Each structure stands twice: as structure tokens, then as C-alpha cells.
Amino acid sequence: AMRSRAEVDATLQTAKLNPAELLPAVHCLSFGPQAGTGECYLLQLEPGLCAELEAGRSLVIRGEKDEQAVLCSRDKTYDMKIADTSNMLLFIPGCKTPEQLNADQASCDIIHSQIAGFSNNYWELRRCRPKLKKLRKLLMEDPYEGPDSQKDKTLTFSKYTTEDLFTLIQASEEEILHQLQVINACKIEGHWRILEFDYEMKLLNHVTQLIDSESWSLSKVPLRTCLEELGSLEPTEMIEHILLSYGKRYIDDGEVYFEMHEDKICRAIAQMLLQNAVKFNLSEFQEVWQQSVPEGMTARLDQLKGLALVDKTSRPETILLLKVEDLPEDNQERFNSLFSIREKWTEVDITPYIQDLCAEKQTVGALLTKYARSSMQNGVKVYNSRRPIS
Amino acid sequence: MVQIVVSSRGAGGLAEWVLVELQGEVEPRHSGGLAGSLLGDLHYTCEGVPVLIVGHHILYGKVVQLEKPFAVLVKKRADEPDPTGPHTHYTVTALIKTKLLFKTRPKPIITNVPKKV
Numbered sequence: 001a002m003r004s005r006a007e008v009d010a011t012l013q014t015a016k017l018n019p020a021e022l023l024p025a026v027h028c029l030s031f032g033p034q035a036g037t038g039e040c041y042l043l044q045l046e047p048g049l050c051a052e053l054e055a056g057r058s059l060v061i062r063g064e065k066d067e068q069a070v071l072c073s074r075d076k077t078y079d080m081k082i083a084d085t086s087n088m089l090l091f092i093p094g095c096k097t098p099e100q101l102n103a104d105q106a107s108c109d110i111i112h113s114q115i116a117g118f119s120n121n122y123w124e125l126r127r128c129r130p131k132l133k134k135l136r137k138l139l140m141e142d143p144y145e146g147p148d149s150q151k152d153k154t155l156t157f158s159k160y161t162t163e164d165l166f167t168l169i170q171a172s173e174e175e176i177l178h179q180l181q182v183i184n185a186c187k188i189e190g191h192w193r194i195l196e197f198d199y200e201m202k203l204l205n206h207v208t209q210l211i212d213s214e215s216w217s218l219s220k221v222p223l224r225t226c227l228e229e230l231g232s233l234e235p236t237e238m239i240e241h242i243l244l245s246y247g248k249r250y251i252d253d254g255e256v257y258f259e260m261h262e263d264k265i266c267r268a269i270a271q272m273l274l275q276n277a278v279k280f281n282l283s284e285f286q287e288v289w290q291q292s293v294p295e296g297m298t299a300r301l302d303q304l305k306g307l308a309l310v311d312k313t314s315r316p317e318t319i320l321l322l323k324v325e326d327l328p329e330d331n332q333e334r335f336n337s338l339f340s341i342r343e344k345w346t347e348v349d350i351t352p353y354i355q356d357l358c359a360e361k362q363t364v365g366a367l368l369t370k371y372a373r374s375s376m377q378n379g380v381k382v383y384n385s386r387r388p389i390s
Numbered sequence: 391m392v393q394i395v396v397s398s399r400g401a402g403g404l405a406e407w408v409l410v411e412l413q414g415e416v417e418p419r420h421s422g423g424l425a426g427s428l429l430g431d432l433h434y435t436c437e438g439v440p441v442l443i444v445g446h447h448i449l450y451g452k453v454v455q456l457e458k459p460f461a462v463l464v465k466k467r468a469d470e471p472d473p474t475g476p477h478t479h480y481t482v483t484a485l486i487k488t489k490l491l492f493k494t495r496p497k498p499i500i501t502n503v504p505k506k507v
Contacts, residue, residue: 008431015448015499017433017441027432029410031424041463041480043396050459053482056400064391071396088412090429091462095408097453097488098438115429116407120415122460167393 002112003028025101025111029092032114040117042089046125049073062170071125075174078125090118127360130171132179133329136194138168139185143196147235159191184245188237195241201272203242204265206230208294211260218296221247223256263303266293270304274321282310282317305352309342324353331357335371339385344375346382396463398482407462409489410442412449432490440490447496453488460486 008026012019034040045053052059052073061080063069071078095113096104142157160168162177169176184200185192195203210229211221226243227236243249246265247258269292274280290299301310306324311317322341328334338345338353351364358364368374372383398404410432430444442449466479 003428003431011431011443012433015443017443017448021435022441023434023436025434029429029432031427031429033425036424039465040483041465042486043461043463044458045461045485046458050461050485050487053398053461053485054401054404056398056403058398059396061394061396062391069392086413088415090410090412091407091460091484091486092410093405093407093484095410095432095490097408098434098440101434113432115410116462168391170391 003110005110008110023098023101025096025109027092027095027111027113029090029095029113029115032116035115035117037117040091040119042091042119042122043071044083044122044124046078046127048076049125062167064170067170070128070131070170071123072170072172075172077128077130077171077175079128081124081126082121083124084121086120088118088120089122090115092116129357129359130175130179131169131329132171132175133325135165135169135171135176135179136183136325138165139183139192139194142193144186144188144193144199145196146199146202146238149199159193161190162187162192165192184241186237186241197271197275200242200245201268203234203238204246204268206233207239207242207246208265212295218262218294219259220252221258221260223249223258260294262297266297266299267303267307269293270299271307271321271323274308274319279318279320282319285319306355309349311342322353324356327353331367331371335385336389339372340389344377344382344384345372346380350383392478394478394480396461396480396482398461404482405484407484407486409456409460409486411489411491411493412442412444413493440492442490442492443499444496446499448499449492449496450494451490451492454491456487456489462486 008028009019012022049059057074060072061069062072069080071080092113092115094111096111138158138160142159145151165176165180166173171179180192183194185194187193207221207226207230210216210226211218214225216222221243223240223243226239230239243258246268247260249256249258251257266289270289273285273289273292286299286301293299304319307321308319309322310319327337334354334357338350342349347364347368350368354364354367357367368383371386373386374381374383376382430442433441433443435441438453440451440453442451461482462484463480464483466481
């Protein structure tokens with residue numbers, strides 16, 4: 001039975017409240033038929049998500065059975081956690097605020113509002129790094145070795161479409177698409193593939209040799225001529241892909257050109273040299289490296305951040321291959337791994353290997369404070385592990 | 391990997407609800423659950439202060455604009471056909487941008503004050 005005005009007024013009188021001090025409208029709250037069935041959940045929205053939902057866009061919750069779930073919008077990833085409150089939260093449709101009541105002169109005297117549900121917890125979100133290491137791992141299951149590959153084509157390996165990747169990776173779609181670009185993946189026959197490194201270098205070499213023989217400027221490499229000259233050696237899609245991976249595309253006077261990326265090319269050539277042995281004499285390496293890069297390009301050690309590690313304490317100084325993408329994704333595991341490779345690190349040396357761990361608005365300094373201990377060595381600040389590393 | 395889609399009908403299809411935050415727990419007075427039973431009367435003073443009369447208590451609260459709004463998610467029921475496949479599905483039914491927070495200790499309503507003899 002719904003409450004009447006008379007009953008409401010009687011309650012006010014018993015409560016000794018003066019109706020003259022109250023707004024005329026009253027909400028009589030009761031529990032709706034679905035309240036208490038636990039079908040309603042509260043999700044606390046981080047900035048931007050409210051606008052996404054109002055625009056009609058969906059969110060997706062993704063999680064492996066043994067992993068903590070993440071929530072993905074179109075372009076961001078969030079950790080999800082249940083937050084408990086000691087209070088009771090009731091959610092009420094059609095309940096008006098004083099502003100709304102004052103604005104609407106025709107508001108009903110009695111508003112019978114049904115409480116749709118109640119809860120003492122809600123889902124809390126915290127922006128996190130997308131879990132993208134798995135992306136490289138999946139694509140490395142079957143790297144593309146080129147059309148002449150000797151690989152046994154009768155063996156079926158997993159191949160992944162864009163949709164496959166969206167369902168397998170705990171990250172938003174835009175973060176995944178961006179990462180595909182970062183790792184120079186390409187779509188072959190509808191599947192995303194990563195190039196086998198030797199094949200990638202073979203393609204790059206075709207291009208750099210052509211640039212050299214044609215005496216082109218490194219900032220104006222014509223697509224059309226590349227495809228004409230190299231099309232007999234490699235698939236044209238692959239030639240274009242390597243130009244896109246190592247250059248910046250632009251149009252001049254109706255023709256497509258590429259501005260070759262000096263740092264990326266030098267870096268790739270360094271990787272090619274370094275992967276052949278465990279460690280190199282630094283000065284010997286630098287000499288060979290400079291001779292190996294295209295004419296007009298300068299090989300510099302700062303191009304190798306996150307790829308190679310220089311040891312200035314050894315005599316002679318050495319350099320070795322250490323790729324950040326080969327290191328663990330979890331913060332603590334990453335630091336453990338780095339400290340087992342080298343006991344003490346300067347901030348300059350360790351930064352390229354922990355930069356990607358920084359959460360939104362977190363600095364490398366904050367990470368070091370949390371996961372490392374600092375000390376002074378020969379007047380330089382160094383960081384070592386907080387705990388013994390076996 | 392488990393994938394749960396949280397879909398929204400967009401601003402046109404999204405209602406705006408209000409959250410009422412109370413201390414303690416809500417318990418039914420009678421056995422048989424809460425569904426259908428009354429909670430109380432919600433008034434506002436002319437200054438916009440929410441006043442909730444629950445049982446024998448008066449609660450005074452305040453209107454709070456939420457810094458982080460809430461989305462109300464409802465699990466999709468089995469009897470509704472799901473074209474997207476076997477994934478679990480939630481629908482965003484409403485957004486909550488305002489809450490009525492009742493933090494003050496409830497004032498008991500005293501009835502039947504005995505008269506001094």
C-alpha cells in the first residue's frame with residue numbers, strides 16, 4: 001500500500017518537523033522487487049569513462065582465470081578491485097535533488113521511489129599499464145620469415161587476427177593497435193605477424209643498399225622507385241612495410257617519400273651485430289658499427305637505450321645485448337632480474353630498463369625509491385637491490 | 391580468457407539515479423525480505439538539506455556531487471537472447487552523479503512522552 005499525504009504529514013508531526021521549513025515534495029522510499037537480489041553492481045568511474053558510456057561506447061572486462069581482471073575502455077586499461085565500505089549504499093531511480101525539485105514547479109507532491117538495489121561494496125578502478133608483453137609472445141610463436149622460408153608450411157602454428165588479439169590481451173584496443181605499430185608488426189593475409197629479425201634485416205639491407213647506389217637523400221626516399229627496383233627480390237608489401245617501419249611517410253608533389261629514421265636504423269644494425277656474441281669490446285664494436293650503418297648516418301651509443309648495456313668498469317670496456325622487452329613485466333620481477341645482471345646501477349643506466357614500468361604520473365625516481373636502495377660509490381649515486389638476490 | 395562486455399545505450403538510454411548512503415545495515419522489520427517494504431520518507435529543507443525519516447529515527451544529511459560518478463551495472467538475464475555469444479554481459483542501466491550522504495547520528499523520534507503526574 002502506498003503512503004498517502006495524510007500519513008506523511010502525520011509522520012512529520014510525530015517527528016516534530018515543521019512542514020513550512022521543508023520543500024513541498026516528499027519521496028516515499030520503498031524497496032523495489034529486485035532490491036536485494038544482488039543483480040545490480042556499482043562501478044566507480046575514473047575520469048573520462050563517464051563520457052565514454054554517455055557516448056554509447058562499451059567497456060570490456062578481461063581476465064585470465066588466474067589473473068586479476070582489468071577493465072578496458074577504447075584506449076585505456078584499469079585494474080579492478082572490490083572496495084568495501086562500512087556504509088550501506090542504496091541506489092534510487094527517479095530520486096530528485098533539491099535543485100531539480102526547485103527547478104520543476106510542477107513536481108509531484110508525493111514521489112513514490114523504489115530502491116532498485118543496495119550494496120556495501122563497489123568496483124574501484126585504477127589506471128594501469130596495459131599488459132602487452134603477451135602480444136609479442138603470441139606473435140613470436142610464428143615469426144614471418146619471408147615468402148622463400150624453408151619453414152615447414154604443413155605445420156600449423158597459431159596465427160592471430162586483430163579480433164583474436166583483442167580477446168587474448170589484457171589491454172584496450174587502441175593500446176594493442178599502438179603496440180603492434182611499435183613492434184613493427186604487419187598484417188599478412190589477415191593475420192598479424194612479426195618479422196623474423198634476420199628477414200627484417202635482409203629487407204632493410206635491400207633498401208639501404210638501394211639508397212646508397214641511387215645516392216638518394218636519406219630524407220627523401222621514393223616509394224615508387226623502391227617498389228620498382230626491389231619488387232623482383234621481395235614482395236612489394238614487405239618493401240613498403242620496411243620503409244614504414246624505419247622511415248616516416250610523407251607526400252611531396254603527389255609522390256610518396258620516406259624520411260629514413262637514422263636512430264632506428266642504427267639501432268637495428270647494432271642489434272644485428274650484438275646478437276652474434278655474448279659480449280663485445282666496446283671500442284671494437286663502435287668501429288664495426290659505424291662502418292656498418294648507411295653512408296651519412298652516425299652511430300651513437302645513446303641510440304641503444306633499452307637494447308644494450310655498456311660496462312664502463314671493465315678493462316677493456318664492454319658492451320652486451322640486453323633488450324628491455326626480454327625482461328619480466330612485473331615490477332618486482334623486473335628489478336630482481338636487473339639486479340641479478342648487475343649488482344649496482346646508476347640512474348642513467350637503469351632508466352631505459354624501468355621507464356616502461358612507470359604508471360600514469362609516476363617517475364623513475366619514485367620506482368627507484370620503492371624497489372631499490374641507494375648508496376654512493378666513487379662519488380656517484382648507485383642503486384642496488386633491497387633484498388639479497390640469489 | 392574471460393571477456394565480459396559492459397554495454398551502454400548512450401546518454402539517451404541512460405537514466406540518472408541517486409545514491410543514498412546510510413550508516414549501518416538495512417534489515418527488514420518483518421521476515422520475508424525487503425522487497426516491497428517501506429524504508430522511509432525523504433524530505434528536503436528549504437535550504438536543500440535532505441532529511442530522512444526511517445522508522446523511529448530522523449537522519450540529517452547532505453547532497454554531495456560525486457567526484458567520481460558511478461555506473462549501475464545489471465547482469466544480463468538468461469532469458470534475454472545474447473547475440474554476442476557465450477560471454478557474460480552487463481548493461482549499464484544508469485549513472486549516479488549525486489549522493490545523499492547521511493552521516494550524522496540518527497535522532498530518535500520519541501513518541502508517547504509520558505506526562506508528569
